[in-house]
Amino acid sequence: MPKRGYHHGNLRQALVDAALRLIEEKGPTGFTLSEASKTAGVTPAAVYRHFEGREELIAEAARQGYEIFADLLEFAYSDKPSALAAFEATGRAYLAFARRYPGHYVAMFESGVSIQRTPELNAVATRALGVLEKAATDLSEHIPPEKRPPPQMFSAHIWAMSHGVVELFARGSPGTRSPFPPEDLLESGIGIYLRGLGLIDPDA
Structure with a gap:
């Protein structure tokens, strides 16, 4: 070259x-x-x-990934007709990012590089994850205060569900083929979670 x-x-x-x-x-x-x-x-x-070394190189790849990730989440969240639609859109954006940018995704979530490694990495990671928390905050306003989970917990549950679907079914890992598209798995999982919180009608 x-x-x-x-x-x-x-x-x-x-x-x-x-x-x-x-x-x-x-x-x-x-x-x-x-x-x-x-x-x-x-x-x-x-x-x-x-x-200075491989970890610093991977940290820069992760930083750039978080930049893309944050932009995608913010775009997915914006201009939606309801808090529910915005919340669901961020979940789909998570899946789309993992598929479109697998190298960045691994650098961000599977490399062991801490988001605290540099101020720049921490800032952009905080911006990205802040979109998920904002989506959870807006949606949880429809839950009575005494039954309302903390937004950080709410968003962490959805993050964990999204990450699990990506890891098991959206990246072509051997032996993990699903009879359902990953998008359907994530959507139905989020639906069950939100019904449990009373945010979706049981018959919806």
Whole structure:
């Protein structure tokens, strides 16, 4: 792969893109910085001008993933006719993100890199997860205060359900084929949860 053009500032992103490809192929711990540099078409020494090590490289991939994730969630949440529609849209956006950006998804949620690693990563992760909490807060206003779960718990339940559907059925893992589309599994699971809270009519 030709190396020309990296002196214009493209090398850092080229390394992130290389890491994302390797993460998809081998997982977040299945490659070395030397492999990342080779995939990007540069010498191993060049990597250290931008990243101290593999974890920092993965953290940058995660940060970029959270940027995309936050934008998708905010778009899904906005301009919906009801709090329920907005809430359900964020769940579908979670699934869509995991499918469209598998390398980012793994870097964010399966690499072991803490969102506290850098202020920038923490800020964008907080923005993304804040959309889920806002959706839960708006929807839970329809629940009597004495029966209302904390918004953080509410959103964590939906996050866990979405993550479980992604992990088991939306990423093509061997031996986990479902007779139902992942979208249907998530929608029905959210429906059962919301009925239990009294937010959806039992006959709906």
